[in-house]
Amino acid sequence: MSFQTIDRHGMLIRAQALGKIATNSYIVGCEATGQGAVIDSCAQIDAIEAMTKAKPALTVSSLLQTHAHIDHVAALAQARTLFDAPIYIHPDEMPLYEAAPLQGQMFGIHTPPLPPPDKFWSDGDEVTIGQLTGQVMLTPGHTPGHVCLYFEAQKVLFSGDLLFAGSIGRTDLPGGHAPTILKSLLRVVELPDDTLVLSGHGPATTIGREKTHNPFIRMARERA
Numbered sequence: 563m564s565f566q567t568i569d570r571h572g573m574l575i576r577a578q579a580l581g582k583i584a585t586n587s588y589i590v591g592c593e594a595t596g597q598g599a600v601i602d603s604c605a606q607i608d609a610i611e612a613m614t615k616a617k618p619a620l621t622v623s624s625l626l627q628t629h630a631h632i633d634h635v636a637a638l639a640q641a642r643t644l645f646d647a648p649i650y651i652h653p654d655e656m657p658l659y660e661a662a663p664l665q666g667q668m669f670g671i672h673t674p675p676l677p678p679p680d681k682f683w684s685d686g687d688e689v690t691i692g693q694l695t696g697q698v699m700l701t702p703g704h705t706p707g708h709v710c711l712y713f714e715a716q717k718v719l720f721s722g723d724l725l726f727a728g729s730i731g732r733t734d735l736p737g738g739h740a741p742t743i744l745k746s747l748l749r750v751v752e753l754p755d756d757t758l759v760l761s762g763h764g765p766a767t768t769i770g771r772e773k774t775h776n777p778f779i780r781m782a783r784e785r786a
């Protein structure tokens with residue numbers, strides 16, 4: 563088994579870094595119902611499929627996107643076909659989403675045009691995976707429509723490329739904006755200290771740990 567597993571209060575999480583720049587794809591499953599979601603269909607659809615088929619197998623009923631950078635969507639068209647599940651994304655990601663083939667050319671990742679999203683998120687929307695309920699937090703700055711997904715009962719934040727262990731997402735790509743990402747950071751550090759943070763890149767961390775050790779959070783607080 564080449565993926566990591568985390569069990570948290572009825573939530574089954576499987577995680578694997580995939581593709582050229584090791585981007586984390588997550589499978590989130592509801593232990594009670596066997597329903598599942600993919601958070602960021604990054605690359606290597608066979609690896610994503612294997613995570614869903616591990617015991618207990620999960621039925622993927624939604625494809626959730628933190629944002630539309632190529633390393634997070636490269637396997638999304640294949641995932642849409644394989645799982646026949648709806649794609650959720652924030653509408654402000656559409657310029658990047660529609661430019662996926664072009665982004666792919668820049669990074670040497672062949673990407674077909676993506677199928678149109680099925681549902682557009684707004685800040686505060688509810689995310690349902692079986693009996694699990696999460697919340698969409700619009701957290702722009704890395705990209706204009708970047709979202710984090712927060713599951714309060716499990717104390718898990720899927721932070722995409724907003725927050726990493728010891729670092730934050732870059733803001734020098736098209737649509738990035740440094741003052742905006744600092745504001746978004748201040749929003750997520752309001753979550754409880756023992757919230758598990760599962761990022762788009764690198765290892766897991768917690769909000770408490772990042773409040774103590776992450777220099778960008780210190781910077782965001784000083785500038786606020």
Ligand SMILES: [Zn+2]
Nearest residue numbers: 629631704723
């Ligand atoms: Zn990104």
Ligand SMILES: [Zn+2]
Nearest residue numbers: 585633723762
């Ligand atoms: Zn990324």
